[in-house]
Amino acid sequence: MRRRHWPPTSRSCVAAPWSSPASSPVRRPQYGYSLLTTLTEAGIPTEANTLYPLLRRLEKQGLLSAVWNTEQARPRKYYTVTASGAEVAAALHSQWLELDSSITKLWKDGTP
């Protein structure tokens, strides 16, 4: 198995035009199970058999970068949002906020 060195380079963790702070859980390198826990704690329970293939697809698309950390007793694959991944996430976040704002406005106006 080809494993890249740990820790990952800082290039993939910084310089992303995203509103969340650099220490946000979604910006820190995280392994699969810690992401599952993070999502569950955030109120988005996700099944492992959904998340892991998705992480791999995002990695293939260049939106995430991944490195194996073999220094611990249990080897783990850590994922980090790449610069292009952060751009896509920022765009999706912005769309989400716009949609949320529109729905809230419609709801306040009595529609439906």
Place this chain on the structure above:
Amino acid sequence: MSALTETYVDNVIGHLPEKSRADIGAEIRATISDMVEARLGEGPHRGPERTATIEREVLEELGDPAALSREYANSPQHFIGPKSYPLFLWTLRWILPIVGLLAVLTNVVVTVATTPDVQLGELIGSTVGNTVTALLTAFAVITIIIGLGDRSLDDNALPRMPGRQKAPWTIDDLDRRDIRGRQTRAEAALGLVFILALATIPFIPTTLLYVGHLNRGGTFINPDLGTDWLLGYWGFLGLLAAVEIIRFVTASARPTVALIGGVIDVAMAVFLTIALLTQPVLHPELTSAANANVQQIITVIAIWIIVVWDQVTTWRTVRGWRRR
């Protein structure tokens, strides 16, 4: 990591591309360990029984390894319509092999019964052509029938359709057979068939391949070739067959066995090279006297290309086995 988890992981990665298996397998193992560890930490004690129970729970939570494998493969599953896709796959898996086998048998029987002087090339050509036609026709018929049926499919009938999981997947549904072992056995069996075919070469008459007129139906091999050379040839084939039998019986691609097989392979290539460069091995009437040397050298080059290719594939198999 328990044998149960290893079997589960093997079931997931068994149908994935070779290059991604190790990485995905390692990640699934790490995930299972993390999930088991997290749940063990919540309880008061960590006995082997509790660990085994939690491991089963975690594997069942991850679900059907075939479904997880499909998620990783990310291949489109809507060729025929998502509702009928499991039925479509199930039908293809059952019908196509039966159609293929029937087509081969029918073609061989009809050709042998109706042709007075059967040529091997003609038999192979007509069998392959007719079998491919039969398979394509069966595929088209299945696709059209299920495609048309998908439009009027009642949702209530879905759970009863073949190919669908009848109930939530449990660990008892796990295919416990050794997938890699089966693959190794299949390769070894194929290797034995190939070795057997090579062993019969000195006896094969040229009439089987449309060149019988060149030496009046004699063999491809020079009849004046010394018996010692033939015994050496069969001896090497016997050694290679022994290696394949060991692989078949042990169902493993252990490096030692692979190394022995590789050494025998190279030794046999050296033996054949010497044989080809020191005497006319092919039947003299089959070779052009002017280009006899060139033909011998081309044969030697072909032998070494096959040997190198064999070494590379063996090394890749062993590497895959050691990653386990």
